[in-house]
Amino acid sequence: MPDTIQSVAIKVNVNGKPRSLKVEPRMLLVEMLREALDLTGTHVGCDTTYCGACTVLMNGAAVKSCTMFAVQADGAEITTVEGLERDGQLHPIQKAFGDAYGLQCGYCTPGLMLSAHHLLSRNQQPSEKDIRKAIAGNTCRCTGYQNVLKAIQLAAQNMKGA
Amino acid sequence: MGSEDHNKNWVGKPLPRKEENRLLRGRGKFADDIKLRDLLYLRFVRSPYAHAKMVSLDTSAAEALPGVVCALTGAEIALQTQPFIEIGPEPFAKIKDYPMAVSKVRYQGEPVAAVAAESAAIADDAAELVQVEYESLDPVVDAEQALEDKSLLHDEAGTNRVWNGVFEYGDVEKAFKDAAYVVNIDRLHFHRFSSTPLENNVVIAEWDPKDERIYYSCNNSFPSFAIQFLAAHLNVHIDRIRVETSDIGGSFGIKITSYPQMAVCALASKKAGGRPVKWVETRSEHMTSSAHGNERTFRDTQVALDKDGVITAIASRHIDDCGAYPRYEPLGCVIWSQVFPGVYRFKNARIDFIQAVTNKCPVGPNRGYSRMQHLWFLERVVDICAHELGIPSDEMRLRNYIRTEEFPYTTPNGCVYDSGNYPKMLDIAKRLIGWDEWKRKQIEARKQGRLMGIGIGTTLDSGTNNFGQSQIVNPGLPYSGNSQGANCKLDIYGEVVVAVGSCPQGQGHETTAAQVVADVLNIHPDLVTVRTGFDTERNVHTGFSGTYASQFAVSGLSAVHGAAQKLKTEMKQLGAFALRVKEDEIEFGMGAQGPELRAKNNGKCINYWGLANLVNANSAALPPELYDVTLNCRYIWRAPFKVPDKQKKYGNLTLTYASQLHIAVVEVDRETFIPRILDYVAVDDCGTVINPAIVEGQVYGATAHGIGAALMENCVYDAVGNMLTSTFSDYTPITAVNMPIVKYGHIETPSPHSYSGAKGMGEGGAAPIHTISAALQDALFDNGIVIEDSFNNADSLFRALVGKETSQAETLVKVERRV
Numbered sequence: 013m014p015d016t017i018q019s020v021a022i023k024v025n026v027n028g029k030p031r032s033l034k035v036e037p038r039m040l041l042v043e044m045l046r047e048a049l050d051l052t053g054t055h056v057g058c059d060t061t062y063c064g065a066c067t068v069l070m071n072g073a074a075v076k077s078c079t080m081f082a083v084q085a086d087g088a089e090i091t092t093v094e095g096l097e098r099d100g101q102l103h104p105i106q107k108a109f110g111d112a113y114g115l116q117c118g119y120c121t122p123g124l125m126l127s128a129h130h131l132l133s134r135n136q137q138p139s140e141k142d143i144r145k146a147i148a149g150n151t152c153r154c155t156g157y158q159n160v161l162k163a164i165q166l167a168a169q170n171m172k173g174a
Numbered sequence: 175m176g177s178e179d180h181n182k183n184w185v186g187k188p189l190p191r192k193e194e195n196r197l198l199r200g201r202g203k204f205a206d207d208i209k210l211r212d213l214l215y216l217r218f219v220r221s222p223y224a225h226a227k228m229v230s231l232d233t234s235a236a237e238a239l240p241g242v243v244c245a246l247t248g249a250e251i252a253l254q255t256q257p258f259i260e261i262g263p264e265p266f267a268k269i270k271d272y273p274m275a276v277s278k279v280r281y282q283g284e285p286v287a288a289v290a291a292e293s294a295a296i297a298d299d300a301a302e303l304v305q306v307e308y309e310s311l312d313p314v315v316d317a318e319q320a321l322e323d324k325s326l327l328h329d330e331a332g333t334n335r336v337w338n339g340v341f342e343y344g345d346v347e348k349a350f351k352d353a354a355y356v357v358n359i360d361r362l363h364f365h366r367f368s369s370t371p372l373e374n375n376v377v378i379a380e381w382d383p384k385d386e387r388i389y390y391s392c393n394n395s396f397p398s399f400a401i402q403f404l405a406a407h408l409n410v411h412i413d414r415i416r417v418e419t420s421d422i423g424g425s426f427g428i429k430i431t432s433y434p435q436m437a438v439c440a441l442a443s444k445k446a447g448g449r450p451v452k453w454v455e456t457r458s459e460h461m462t463s464s465a466h467g468n469e470r471t472f473r474d475t476q477v478a479l480d481k482d483g484v485i486t487a488i489a490s491r492h493i494d495d496c497g498a499y500p501r502y503e504p505l506g507c508v509i510w511s512q513v514f515p516g517v518y519r520f521k522n523a524r525i526d527f528i529q530a531v532t533n534k535c536p537v538g539p540n541r542g543y544s545r546m547q548h549l550w551f552l553e554r555v556v557d558i559c560a561h562e563l564g565i566p567s568d569e570m571r572l573r574n575y576i577r578t579e580e581f582p583y584t585t586p587n588g589c590v591y592d593s594g595n596y597p598k599m600l601d602i603a604k605r606l607i608g609w610d611e612w613k614r615k616q617i618e619a620r621k622q623g624r625l626m627g628i629g630i631g632t633t634l635d636s637g638t639n640n641f642g643q644s645q646i647v648n649p650g651l652p653y654s655g656n657s658q659g660a661n662c663k664l665d666i667y668g669e670v671v672v673a674v675g676s677c678p679q680g681q682g683h684e685t686t687a688a689q690v691v692a693d694v695l696n697i698h699p700d701l702v703t704v705r706t707g708f709d710t711e712r713n714v715h716t717g718f719s720g721t722y723a724s725q726f727a728v729s730g731l732s733a734v735h736g737a738a739q740k741l742k743t744e745m746k747q748l749g750a751f752a753l754r755v756k757e758d759e760i761e762f763g764m765g766a767q768g769p770e771l772r773a774k775n776n777g778k779c780i781n782y783w784g785l786a787n788l789v790n791a792n793s794a795a796l797p798p799e800l801y802d803v804t805l806n807c808r809y810i811w812r813a814p815f816k817v818p819d820k821q822k823k824y825g826n827l828t829l830t831y832a833s834q835l836h837i838a839v840v841e842v843d844r845e846t847f848i849p850r851i852l853d854y855v856a857v858d859d860c861g862t863v864i865n866p867a868i869v870e871g872q873v874y875g876a877t878a879h880g881i882g883a884a885l886m887e888n889c890v891y892d893a894v895g896n897m898l899t900s901t902f903s904d905y906t907p908i909t910a911v912n913m914p915i916v917k918y919g920h921i922e923t924p925s926p927h928s929y930s931g932a933k934g935m936g937e938g939g940a941a942p943i944h945t946i947s948a949a950l951q952d953a954l955f956d957n958g959i960v961i962e963d964s965f966n967n968a969d970s971l972f973r974a975l976v977g978k979e980t981s982q983a984e985t986l987v988k989v990e991r992r993v
């Protein structure tokens with residue numbers, strides 16, 4: 013392979029593990045996660061920052077990993093869907109999505125759960141409208157969102173006690 | 175079936191889905207998640223023109239780029255393959271459809287070349303180096319214009335008319351002669367949209383040179399159909415093509431027609447010496463060149479009604495636009511007639527059905543395929559007549575619905591509607607939405623000059639096709655009936671393992687199949703392993719296997735049930751031998767060591783491992799009369815169909831008829847013209863429910879698709895065939911902020927045609943499109959507007975209301991009153 017483009021060394025912490033990588037400047041964050049780190053739970057659904065299938069947490073905030081270069085994540089802490097569970101125990105958001113039938117094909121689900129994570133870490137009692145706004149950048153083509161709303165409400169309830 | 179099979183425990187329960195465990199953890203296996211050694215990445219070069227001659231094509235610069243392994247052109251493919259099979263008859267059967275353009279492009283986004291490289295990024299760079307020179311031709315973007323044949327897409331056919339047939343039943347002339355009213359509707363139009371699954375198409379192909387076999391990992395949703403096209407095209411025996419699917423991120427029918435891309439990936443792999451080739455579609459590729467739903471124009475509609483507003487006859491001309499290549503078409507030219515009269519009782523009708531090619535993306539069987547267009551048309555007819563005659567829309571429906579006591583109901587074209595109760599659904603929907611209260615509010619709103627409307631949409635979701643209907647479009651086709659396979663076995667250590675021929679995309683087949691088997695064997699569904707995805711080498715598929723056309727609950731689960739019954743019979747034989755009792759003394763259930771068989775009287779028992787061991791590892795202990803017992807039971811379920819009468823276009827075309835009835839309250843903002851949904855109800859009837867949570871989820875999902883299509887999602891082309899909505903940001907799939915809360919109601923009229931009483935229901939019949947059109951018309955009728963198009967957004971409503979450019983009742987609708 014030609015080495016015409018200089019690779020750049022970056023350090024990121026992904027799901028609690030420090031990683032050092034050399035990436036092409038044009039590599040997207042989502043490509044880094046999926047291709048370089050084999051974290052295939054983060055998906056791609058569009059090319060235009062619309063669908064949120066690629067949503068991950070960067071320093072605790074939801075970002076669309078298809079709209080960032082990997083080099084921009086240098087020094088950051090990234091959480092992907094694979095990093096949600098603890099010791100094999102589902103995160104309350106994951107559990108709520110299952111309990112409320114908040115998924116069908118499951119392609120959008122990782123992104124939706126991370127957007128929900130962003131919301132619930134900032135607002136423990138979100139109204140229905142808050143939830144709708146928080147996931148406005150996440151497209152789901154299967155569920156019609158109704159059970160997704162229920163799932164996030166359920167997660168909020170369950171996390172309040174925690 | 176199964177007299178002792180009344181131990182129903184699991185079917186009917188909202189069991190948590192087995193699929194969740196991997197999907198929630200980000201451990202699903204979608205096609206793009208698969209990596210292989212030596213993998214190459216393929217990128218297509220696509221036409222910027224809708225209609226053009228290719229003057230030259232040069233791939234040399236691309237091939238010279240380091241990291242590029244090969245390039246492939248349409249002309250090169252044409253030399254080594256057969257054109258794809260055409261489903262339709264002459265003259266359209268003459269057209270030559272290759273997976274990439276050979277000498278002429280026919281829609282924007284059509285592939286003309288492909289490059290395969292060591293990385294996706296290199297493939298991207300290389301694709302940009304391919305030089306193509308075009309000479310543009312007159313594009314034909316409108317189907318009615320296409321029928322003038324001034325500019326031909328396919329010279330070999332000599333016409334743009336793909337198919338034409340008249341569907342006539344009853345005595346249409348007499349009904350019009352006797353009519354009290356005749357309503358004439360000049361034009362109605364159903365727009366082009368796509369359910370756009372969130373996961374794009376993905377293909378990995380490997381053409382193994384050692385044994386001349388092709389291996390596919392992909393997300394095609396009807397592989398048994400795809401391999402028939404691929405085998406003939408690639409000159410390869412069908413048994414040498416293996417297709418595997420795993421988790422699929424939605425299809426809604428759109429992923430049925432990915433076989434052209436599958437062909438190119440295989441040919442690229444062959445050219446690359448057998449290295450596997452992966453293609454991951456981008457969203458823009460998906461929007462311009464995977465598949466769209468069928469667009470349809472309804473011309474010169476005449477409706478005969480009696481003095482009470484009962485429709486007695488409909489005559490109309492329907493022009494379907496299938497885009498540049500027919501591919502799955504012209505099947506849509508008959509599939510709509512599964513629901514010929516919709517939910518209505520009229521007996522006389524003549525529909526002249528025509529399909530045309532245009533310079534747009536080819537169509538595919540999009541959720542609600544071909545029936546939703548027709549059902550929307552019928553609902554428009556009913557509402558327009560109701561408004562013109564001053565009959566309330568609910569009353570109009572009650573006068574025209576098929577009556578509950580008439581089921582099973584034979585339609586004028588010989589379809590048998592298995593069961594239903596439309597008036598009851600209407601009643602429930604009205605109660606759920608608070609009909610009277612909204613009517614009162616509407617009067618108030620109108621006094622204030624607000625544009626508020628209430629609309630009803632009644633629809634059908636016909637499921638489990640009789641493939642014999644394909645003979646109505648082409649009498650030469652060798653297809654009829656419908657079948658589905660399943661395998662149920664007791665594995666070596668006594669595990670219960672089920673394999674089905676479907677390839678689910680979120681419908682929860684693993685869960686519902688486990689529920690069915692659990693009930694047959696009287697065990698917990700967690701003890702049933704259901705194989706994920708589809709695999710041609712599992713030998714459970716038939717020619718019609720896949721996931722499409724609302725059928726798994728009927729065909730798939732009937733096959734699973736049949737296989738489980740077969741297994742149960744064998745287990746019983748074996749158990750009777752092992753426990754030295756008669757077969758009818760055997761009971762199935764759970765014991766201390768897991769699932770077991772017990773003798774009713776003496777309490778002796780044998781667990782599943784013991785049974786499986788007898789056949790698999792302790793066979794000397796078996797008596798010869800049990801040698802036929804394999805504990806590996808394949809069952810093919812066949813739908814009870816006959817071949818339809820091709821000349822008369824008469825016969826039963828589908829097995830089950832689920833129905834949905836929706837009501838919407840919509841208001842159009844006086845200033846912004848933005849239509850807003852104020853309240854929404856969906857009531858469904860899909861017979862006996864296997865898993866209520868899954869059914870409810872399907873209803874919400876189909877409702878979102880319908881609301882999106884009605885108000886936001888439209889595949890727009892300009893006059894020269896440029897697609898203007900080629901990204902999600904332009905196409906704007908519906909989001910959580912646009913979705914109203916859907917109030918859900920439900921009735922069950924069990925189908926007499928499936929083993930459990932269930933009906934297929936995955937498509938939903940696009941009820942929201944009918945319903946929102948109806949509500950908008952109710953809101954705007956007093957302003958002289960008739961809703962003429964299935965797509966209505968602020969822009970189109972502004973053009974109708976202020977610009978008076980479209981949808982004007984006085985030009986669109988004429989009523990002859992003879993009483």
Ligand code: FES
Nearest residue numbers: 057058063064078
């Ligand atoms: S893939 Fe990132 S927003 Fe769609």
Ligand code: FES
Nearest residue numbers: 116120152153154
């Ligand atoms: S569950 Fe399929 S896209 Fe959301």
